[in-house]
Amino acid sequence: MNAYRRATVAIRRIPLAAWSCALIACLNAACWSLITPPFQVTDEPSHFAYAQYLAESGRLPSDGGNFGPAQEIAMRDLEQQQVHYSPQNHTISTQAQQDRLERDLALPLSRIGPDAGVAASEPPLYYALETIPYYAGRGGTVLDRLALMRLFSTLFAGVVAFFVVLFLREALPRAPWAWTVGGLGVAFSPLLGLMSGAVNPDALLYAVSASLFYCLARGFRRGLTPKLAIAIGLVIATGLMTKLNFVGLIPGTALGVVLLTVRAGRQSRRTAYRSLALTLGVAGGLYVSMSTLVGQFAFNQLPSQVSSAVGDKSILGESSYIWQLYFPRMPGMHDYFVGIDTTRDFWIQGYVGLYGWLDTVFPTWVYSFALLPLAIVSLLLGRALLMGRACVRRRLAELIVYGAIVAGLMLLVGAADYSGFPKVIGEYAQTRYLLPTLALFGAGLALAARGAGQRWGPVAGASLVVLLIAHDFFSQLLEISRFYG
Amino acid sequence: MYWRHLGTTGKARIKAVLATGLSLTAVATSVVLAQSPSVVVATNKVRPQTTIYVTSYEETICQAGETLRAGVSAIRLWLNAAIGPRVTVAVFDGSKLIAGGTRAAGWYGTTVTVPVRSVRRDYSNTRVCFRVSSINGYVQAVGRETLPRLAGTSEGLTLPGRISIAYLSPSRQSWLARAGAVIRHIGFGRAASGTWIVYPIAALMLAAIALASWTVVRNLE
Numbered sequence: 001m002n003a004y005r006r007a008t009v010a011i012r013r014i015p016l017a018a019w020s021c022a023l024i025a026c027l028n029a030a031c032w033s034l035i036t037p038p039f040q041v042t043d044e045p046s047h048f049a050y051a052q053y054l055a056e057s058g059r060l061p062s063d064g065g066n067f068g069p070a071q072e073i074a075m076r077d078l079e080q081q082q083v084h085y086s087p088q089n090h091t092i093s094t095q096a097q098q099d100r101l102e103r104d105l106a107l108p109l110s111r112i113g114p115d116a117g118v119a120a121s122e123p124p125l126y127y128a129l130e131t132i133p134y135y136a137g138r139g140g141t142v143l144d145r146l147a148l149m150r151l152f153s154t155l156f157a158g159v160v161a162f163f164v165v166l167f168l169r170e171a172l173p174r175a176p177w178a179w180t181v182g183g184l185g186v187a188f189s190p191l192l193g194l195m196s197g198a199v200n201p202d203a204l205l206y207a208v209s210a211s212l213f214y215c216l217a218r219g220f221r222r223g224l225t226p227k228l229a230i231a232i233g234l235v236i237a238t239g240l241m242t243k244l245n246f247v248g249l250i251p252g253t254a255l256g257v258v259l260l261t262v263r264a265g266r267q268s269r270r271t272a273y274r275s276l277a278l279t280l281g282v283a284g285g286l287y288v289s290m291s292t293l294v295g296q297f298a299f300n301q302l303p304s305q306v307s308s309a310v311g312d313k314s315i316l317g318e319s320s321y322i323w324q325l326y327f328p329r330m331p332g333m334h335d336y337f338v339g340i341d342t343t344r345d346f347w348i349q350g351y352v353g354l355y356g357w358l359d360t361v362f363p364t365w366v367y368s369f370a371l372l373p374l375a376i377v378s379l380l381l382g383r384a385l386l387m388g389r390a391c392v393r394r395r396l397a398e399l400i401v402y403g404a405i406v407a408g409l410m411l412l413v414g415a416a417d418y419s420g421f422p423k424v425i426g427e428y429a430q431t432r433y434l435l436p437t438l439a440l441f442g443a444g445l446a447l448a449a450r451g452a453g454q455r456w457g458p459v460a461g462a463s464l465v466v467l468l469i470a471h472d473f474f475s476q477l478l479e480i481s482r483f484y485g
Numbered sequence: 486m487y488w489r490h491l492g493t494t495g496k497a498r499i500k501a502v503l504a505t506g507l508s509l510t511a512v513a514t515s516v517v518l519a520q521s522p523s524v525v526v527a528t529n530k531v532r533p534q535t536t537i538y539v540t541s542y543e544e545t546i547c548q549a550g551e552t553l554r555a556g557v558s559a560i561r562l563w564l565n566a567a568i569g570p571r572v573t574v575a576v577f578d579g580s581k582l583i584a585g586g587t588r589a590a591g592w593y594g595t596t597v598t599v600p601v602r603s604v605r606r607d608y609s610n611t612r613v614c615f616r617v618s619s620i621n622g623y624v625q626a627v628g629r630e631t632l633p634r635l636a637g638t639s640e641g642l643t644l645p646g647r648i649s650i651a652y653l654s655p656s657r658q659s660w661l662a663r664a665g666a667v668i669r670h671i672g673f674g675r676a677a678s679g680t681w682i683v684y685p686i687a688a689l690m691l692a693a694i695a696l697a698s699w700t701v702v703r704n705l706e
Binding site: 016024031035092093094101141176177338340345349354364422466467469480481 | 495498499502503506507509510513514517522525561567568570571588589590591592593594595596598618619620621622651660663667669670671673674675676677678682685686689690692693694696697699700701703704705
């Protein structure tokens with residue numbers, strides 16, 4: 001069989017649900033990209049400036065705040081500074097303001113600004129890809145290019161949903177209907193739509209992470225083959241070139257690759273070690289060569305993220321801080337987050353609805369009400385795990401790997417947050433930083449649906465999907481009311 | 486493959502769930518659109534120009550000479566913090582408490598809006614006090630510098646100015662009645678301006694929901 005036929009057969013084997021979930025995620029993110037005003041998603045001005053400077057000069061930006069005259073003027077006319085962090089202020093709303101914006105956008109201003117603010121320390125892969133729509137918008141204004149770049153970014157939401165369904169196919173092979181529940185749940189995640197509908201490397205990071213979970217699940221189900229080993233290596237290198245946060249996924253991934261190698265070694269040690277070497281070689285080789293090419297290594301940026309490596313703060317204090325960033329304080333711990341239930345106030349509320357520059361919120365009762373479906377889903381998930389405890393025991397190693405990936409990411413985010421302590425706390429307590437684990441979120445939804453039992457499982461799954469559609473829809477209405485109300 | 490045994494009954498159930506769920510969403514949307522947004526009905530005419538006070542501790546700040554109109558349902562204070570503290574507002578007419586409310590810690594932004602119980606008539610020359618607690622880091626109160634006799638106070642100390650305050654109550658128009666204005670507003674500040682933008686937004690959302698419904702019926706039957 002030639003390569004073309006093999007590829008055709010492989011594509012035909014992909015469940016239709018994966019394609020439809022991918023398309024839905026793209027449509028949803030495109031909707032978010034149109035609703036959200038320009039530069040009104042966290043850090044979008046910096047990320048746009050990075051891609052713009054890379055496209056215009058071919059060089060990497062520095063971390064100052066000079067974004068280039070064209071972008072600065074557009075942001076001034078859009079009153080970006082007055083609107084962000086200030087929910088009482090809406091976007092421009094008069095014809096006179098619009099006329100001024102259009103007049104200024106037409107000015108032949110320079111697009112070259114050497115800085116990209118907070119984005120400057122990030123690896124360049126996402127921004128290099130964003131130069132494609134940037135160039136496609138040649139002749140257009142800053143806002144034309146931003147709109148095209150946002151639309152390009154929505155494709156990554158599709159990739160996320162696609163790989164989540166494939167991950168579920170490997171992780172829950174006996175419940176094909178549940179793949180749809182997980183895939184659609186992810187496709188309608190408002191936070192995925194918001195971030196993928198903006199210019200932000202998180203969009204690519206989520207896509208890479210979802211594909212990593214798929215590769216690992218495939219390895220645990222079908223064994224580590226040389227082809228899969230190369231794929232894992234490629235995904236790791238891509239992740240490292242996408243965003244610093246991917247480093248948090250590395251320890252769990254390394255554990256997974258080692259376990260897969262040990263398992264494969266029971267069949268053939270030679271093939272197993274060759275596969276391990278391929279993963280390491282592809283990941284390391286690509287990462288080093290690409291980083292050398294651009295002159296920036298992601299790992300070099302880590303000391304500033306992980307404070308204990310450079311600071312004079314105690315490891316115990318840092319551990320306590322990181323614990324409390326996610327979970328309730330335990331007896332004997334110093335209270336780092338006074339009066340705040342971090343699990344609920346940061347992470348659950350962050351998922352339920354905290355959009356724009358974290359300044360777009362639902363009325364308080366919505367967050368309390370959301371705890372009810374969350375409790376029901378948690379109970380159903382618990383029931384599913386209890387019913388399948390024999391399977392859980394059999395696949396404990398795989399679950400430990402997924403847990404290690406989540407823990408690694410949480411540690412990285414927590415350590416980055418601790419670096420700002422005591423001056424600023426909770427700066428990184430944003431749910432979007434945990435979205436690289438969306439595949440597990442999808443698995444949780446699929447399992448919860450299964451937890452309703454064989455008879456009612458599909459009904460529970462359909463109910464979950466409708467609930468998530470409603471969540472997404474009302475989140476979009478919230479965004480509209482905040483910026484245009 | 487047990488899902489095949491569900492047969493038409495299973496498919497009918499899924500369709501019923503979808504129809505019910507989407508109908509409920511439509512009903513909830515109608516309820517939301519029939520409600521009125523909170524709008525600013527009055528301010529204390531203090532422009533938020535400068536930081537008046539910074540604190541890291543639990544404190545109560547008061548300022549006199551405020552006017553509380555009938556029907557005010559929320560009070561907005563210009564406070565700034567990395568993670569917003571718990572804010573308790575109390576409005577006094579002389580020594581009598583006439584309105585009050587609390588906003589829990591954990592908010593973001595440059596202002597905090599605290600819901601309060603509304604009063605039936607206007608009160609002039611009231612004293613607005615707010616207590617900040619559960620502070621993580623520091624809190625900045627923003628307003629404008631004034632003469633000491635007009636300034637706010639904190640725990641007996643006179644501040645260098647007054648803090649900006651706005652008073653909100655439900656608009657007379659519902660969201661539905663304001664829909665035209667909102668659609669016009671969406672059309673501003675874009676790559677290609679105009680109200681046409683709402684059509685692709687609606688089309689994208691409807692397409693996503695329709696495709697999701699088809700996928701659910703096809704795969705969950």
